[in-house]
Amino acid sequence: MSQLAKKTAGGAAMNIGVTVAKNVGQFLIIIPILARILTPEQFGQVAMAMTFVGFFTMFNDLGISAALVRAEKPSAAFWSSAFWINLAFGISLTLLAYFTAPLVAAFFKEPVAADLVRALSIILLLHCAFLVPMAWLQRNYKFQTIAIIDLSGIVLSSIAAVVLALNGYGVWALVWQQIIMYAVKALAGLLAHKAPLKVTFDIEEIKQVFSFSMGLTGTAFVGFINRNTDNLLIGRYLGADALGFYSRAYQVMMIPVTTLGGGLSFALYPALSAVNTDTARLGRAYVRAVSMLSVIVFPMLTGLAIVAVPFIDVLFGAQWGPVAPIVQILAFVGLLQCVGSVANDIWKARGRSGLLLRWAMIRTVGFVTAFSIGIYFGELTAMATAYLIANIVLLVPFQLGVLKELNLSALRFLKSLAPQFVSTLIMSGGLLSVGACSPSATMRQIGQIAK
Numbered sequence: 096m097s098q099l100a101k102k103t104a105g106g107a108a109m110n111i112g113v114t115v116a117k118n119v120g121q122f123l124i125i126i127p128i129l130a131r132i133l134t135p136e137q138f139g140q141v142a143m144a145m146t147f148v149g150f151f152t153m154f155n156d157l158g159i160s161a162a163l164v165r166a167e168k169p170s171a172a173f174w175s176s177a178f179w180i181n182l183a184f185g186i187s188l189t190l191l192a193y194f195t196a197p198l199v200a201a202f203f204k205e206p207v208a209a210d211l212v213r214a215l216s217i218i219l220l221l222h223c224a225f226l227v228p229m230a231w232l233q234r235n236y237k238f239q240t241i242a243i244i245d246l247s248g249i250v251l252s253s254i255a256a257v258v259l260a261l262n263g264y265g266v267w268a269l270v271w272q273q274i275i276m277y278a279v280k281a282l283a284g285l286l287a288h289k290a291p292l293k294v295t296f297d298i299e300e301i302k303q304v305f306s307f308s309m310g311l312t313g314t315a316f317v318g319f320i321n322r323n324t325d326n327l328l329i330g331r332y333l334g335a336d337a338l339g340f341y342s343r344a345y346q347v348m349m350i351p352v353t354t355l356g357g358g359l360s361f362a363l364y365p366a367l368s369a370v371n372t373d374t375a376r377l378g379r380a381y382v383r384a385v386s387m388l389s390v391i392v393f394p395m396l397t398g399l400a401i402v403a404v405p406f407i408d409v410l411f412g413a414q415w416g417p418v419a420p421i422v423q424i425l426a427f428v429g430l431l432q433c434v435g436s437v438a439n440d441i442w443k444a445r446g447r448s449g450l451l452l453r454w455a456m457i458r459t460v461g462f463v464t465a466f467s468i469g470i471y472f473g474e475l476t477a478m479a480t481a482y483l484i485a486n487i488v489l490l491v492p493f494q495l496g497v498l499k500e501l502n503l504s505a506l507r508f509l510k511s512l513a514p515q516f517v518s519t520l521i522m523s524g525g526l527l528s529v530g531a532c533s534p535s536a537t538m539r540q541i542g543q544i545a546k
Contacts, residue, residue, distance in 0.1 A: 125253040129260055129268070130343075130411040137266040139330065139339030144211035145273070146326045147199045151188045151219050153316045160230040161443065162304035165368045171291035173300040178227040178292050180301060185223025192216035203330045207266070214270050221277040228288035234365055237287075244283040252276035307448050314448060317455035321462045325478055328470040341475050343411070344421035348429040351395055355388055355433060363437070367444035377441060378501035384437045386511040392433045393519040400426035401526050417475065424479035431486045438497040445500070454493055461485045 130138075159177045163169050196212035232241050256272035264271075330338040363384060370376045399406065403422040407415055442451045465485035469478035498508055 125257060127410050127412075128257050130415060132260045133265065133268070135339030135343070135414065136335045137269065137339070138343060139335030139337070140205060140207055140211060140266050141269040141273075142326060142338050142342040143199065143203045143205055143208045143330045143335065144215050144270075146323050146330070147196075147208075147212055148192055148215045148218065149323065150319055151192050152222060153319050154184065154188060154312065158307065158312045158315070158448070159301065159304065160226040162307050163227065163230040164234045164365055165307075165371075165444070165446070166304070170300065171293065172295060172297040174227065174231070174290045175293045175295045176297050176300045177230075178290070179296050181223045181226050182220075185220035188219040188223075189216045192219060202327075203335075205330075205335055211266065211270055214267075215273060218273055218277040221274075221281040225277075225281040225284040227290060227292070228284035231288045231290035232284070236365065240287050244280055244287065247283060248276040248279040251279050307446060313452040314455045317452065317459050321455065321458050324463050324466045325469070325482065328466055329475070329478065332470055333473070333475070337475060340415070340417045341421060341478070343415060344418045344425055344475075344479070347399075347407075347418070347422050348396075348425040351392055352429050352433045352436070355391055364440045364443060367440055371444040371446070374500075374502055377444070378503050381437060381441055381497070381501055382503065382508060382511050385434055385508075386515070388433055388437070389512050389515040392430055393515045394522050396426045396430040396433075397519050397523050398526060400424075401523060420476050421479050424476060424483055428479070428483050428486050431490050435490055435493065438493065441497055441501065450496075454496075458485075458489055461489050 159180065163173065163177055166173070193213050193216045196209040196216070199212050200206050200209035229241070232238075252272045252275040255275050256268045259268035259271055326338060326342065329341050363380070367377060367380060370380075400423045403426070404419045407419040407422060411418065439451065442448070462482065462485050465481035466478060469481035471477075494508075495505065498505055
């Protein structure tokens with residue numbers, strides 16, 4: 096195994112391992128505690144505010160940090176220029192979010208949303224301060240350091256959220272959870288990196304990557320619309336309670352996507368960038384990565400769909416019952432997105448940010464149309480079903496484009512996934528059979544799906 100492969104495999108294992116520990120801790124300990132103290136409405140209010148603040152994160156560094164990771168030998172002037180322009184963006188975006196907060200309250204018809212946005216706007220500055228240090232750590236395969244920083248932010252912010260919730264701070268416990276997490280990551284990142292940052296700025300360094308970085312920014316912006324149109328429509332027309340249920344279901348679905356797909360992608364991107372002109376190696380790496388992901392993702396998310404009712408009841412409590420049928424649908428969205436996540440890194444490594452942007456725009460048309468149909472029916476399950484159908488329709492041509500770029504046949508790609516399909520079907524059949532025959536109340540709930 097080459098040194099590059101060893102670094103990538105080690106980084107992927109480290110990143111995925113820590114992300115698994117982080118998400119397991121959150122969803123088996125922190126979230127269940129908060130879900131029993133706080134109401135769906137309060138979670139929905141924070142989701143409204145974070146949707147707005149998240150919009151501004153699309154413009155945090157205009158894709159410059161990704162260009163730093165991809166660059167062959169970035170100069171000291173490039174590192175410094177990237178850091179200072181990010182910091183300027185962070186200050187500007189924080190002020191913009193703060194003063195436009197009343198518009199969020201007016202849109203959602205939720206007065207408290209304005210105060211929540213004002214408080215959360217500081218994370219835009221904190222995030223910008225962390226981007227260049229993160230790029231240096233990622234470029235230099237310092238995945239253990241990144242993992243420690245990430246885990247520290249989650250642990251400290253989660254403890255603070257639980258303590259505040261138990262002391263009656265309500266929705267503000269969730270707000271401080273976000274602020275503390277970003278503050279810890281920003282401070283630790285600034286202390287851990289060794290990028291050659293100086294008080295200097297060279298606009299020419301930024302101009303050289305402008306085309307690539309703007310393509311990524313456009314892709315991120317359009318991607319934000321794809322991922323948040325449902326939140327905007329639900330919050331606007333169905334209210335904070337409904338958004339609280341939907342956002343919780345979406346968060347459950349995203350666990351394996353961020354843990355496995357995101358963890359592997361983060362470690363894989365520097366390695367793919369290092370061999371971006373070798374189509375054969377890229378093709379082999381792509382097939383292996385997707386195959387490895389599917390071994391875990393296919394049975395995990397299919398199983399989640401089957402046991403969603405008792406899973407949600409045990410994890411969050413009876414008041415979160417409406418989340419289960421949404422999870423049963425969104426689980427298959429997560430499956431598709433996790434498998435498709437590796438393809439984005441192929442295009443980024445190839446420097447094809449413009450193509451990513453075009454595909455993001457195509458998805459926007461599909462997803463916004465699907466969400467509009469879903470909200471017409473006024474049901475959260477309709478929104479989730481429309482989202483699933485749109486993902487299926489759009490994934491096929493996107494995957495075919497990646498296979499063509501890598502000179503891979505669709506048959507070879509499908510053969511690499513065949514064992515996972517078969518084992519998942521066997522697992523599902525067994526689980527449904529056990530549920531149908533079991534005398535326990537929990538397993539009877541599972542068995543109902545088989546009928």
